[in-house]
Amino acid sequence: MTDITADPNRPETDPSVVPLVPAEVRPRILAIANQKGGVGKTTTAINLGTALAAIGETVLIIDLDPQGNASTGLGIDRRARETSTYDVLSGGAPMRDAVLATAVPRLFIAPSTMDLSGLELEIGQARDRAFRLRNAIGEINKNTQGAPFTYVLVDCPPSLNLLTVNAMAAAHAVLVPLQCEFFALEGLSQLLQTVDQVKAALNPQLTIHGIVLTMFDARNNLSSQVVADVRNFMGSKVYETVIPRNVRVSEAPSYGKPVLVYDLKCVGSEAYLRLATEIIQREKELKAS
Numbered sequence: 001m002t003d004i005t006a007d008p009n010r011p012e013t014d015p016s017v018v019p020l021v022p023a024e025v026r027p028r029i030l031a032i033a034n035q036k037g038g039v040g041k042t043t044t045a046i047n048l049g050t051a052l053a054a055i056g057e058t059v060l061i062i063d064l065d066p067q068g069n070a071s072t073g074l075g076i077d078r079r080a081r082e083t084s085t086y087d088v089l090s091g092g093a094p095m096r097d098a099v100l101a102t103a104v105p106r107l108f109i110a111p112s113t114m115d116l117s118g119l120e121l122e123i124g125q126a127r128d129r130a131f132r133l134r135n136a137i138g139e140i141n142k143n144t145q146g147a148p149f150t151y152v153l154v155d156c157p158p159s160l161n162l163l164t165v166n167a168m169a170a171a172h173a174v175l176v177p178l179q180c181e182f183f184a185l186e187g188l189s190q191l192l193q194t195v196d197q198v199k200a201a202l203n204p205q206l207t208i209h210g211i212v213l214t215m216f217d218a219r220n221n222l223s224s225q226v227v228a229d230v231r232n233f234m235g236s237k238v239y240e241t242v243i244p245r246n247v248r249v250s251e252a253p254s255y256g257k258p259v260l261v262y263d264l265k266c267v268g269s270e271a272y273l274r275l276a277t278e279i280i281q282r283e284k285e286l287k288a289s
């Protein structure tokens with residue numbers, strides 16, 4: 001199936017071809033955040049991004065973790081990261097210069113490098129330090145030759161540091177992965193407090209988009225208990241879709257592939273496709289309200 005929206009670098013198209021999306025679209029920007037490590041932020045960024053792209057959205061993943069797991073998991077070689085999110089946030093390189101195509105049509109990534117770990121020290125005193133990402137994303141769909149991005153997913157580091165604050169200051173909403181484990185809710189109130197602080201001081205429109213429960217293990221009673229507790233505590237903010245613990249999901253990054261490419265039929269892929277559909281549905285409801 002040919003798709004004229006697939007390549008953002010495509011030359012001027014035939015004027016008789018009506019673009020599928022208007023040229024000046026503001027992307028929806030979601031920060032994927034939780035200060036705990038290993039809860040599924042990066043896995044969600046990669047696979048939700050792939051699922052959204054598979055159903056026709058044009059998606060940019062911004063890797064804001066110095067570990068660069070989202071970049072590696074999408075098969076981006078370290079040597080290919082010539083312009084990284086560090087260059088964008090520290091030196092004012094345009095975001096477009098950092099954007100690389102992935103093997104998935106309509107899915108792009110702005111990769112990170114370890115340099116990013118020094119950013120806070122470097123720009124911590126700058127007046128615009130919390131707005132570096134917002135300003136960089138603001139330019140992303142200007143003068144675009146290809147299909148504009150409709151979704152931007154920011155993969156945050158496992159900390160409530162300046163990088164995560166930049167992501168929240170740039171985002172419309174925060175998507176919080178919570179692992180189905182005993183301490184799932186621990187730290188959530190601190191995260192919600194940070195969201196409130198960013199909302200009050202930097203970004204009045206910021207909301208919680210939703211909470212996605214990850215690594216659910218049906219054989220483990222504790223997993224079901226955690227789902228019940230989190231739904232009880234956070235109500236409708238919790239997505240219906242729960243991501244199961246699935247070995248295919250954890251294998252895929254070592255092949256530099258999203259799980260939807262590695263094994264489309266596995267339960268992990270199916271869950272991320274359902275999550276993408278649910279998110280788009282929620283977006284429609286938000287727009288209608």
Ligand code: ADP
Nearest residue numbers: 037038039040041042043215244245246249250
């Ligand atoms: P974070 O970005 O929050 O630190 P990751 O997305 O890197 O977390 O996930 C932590 C680890 O758990 C990784 O090794 C990843 O492959 C694994 N993992 C994440 N989600 C699943 C899942 N649904 N099933 C199995 N393993 C998973």
Ligand code: MG
Nearest residue numbers: 041042065069
């Ligand atoms: Mg991560």
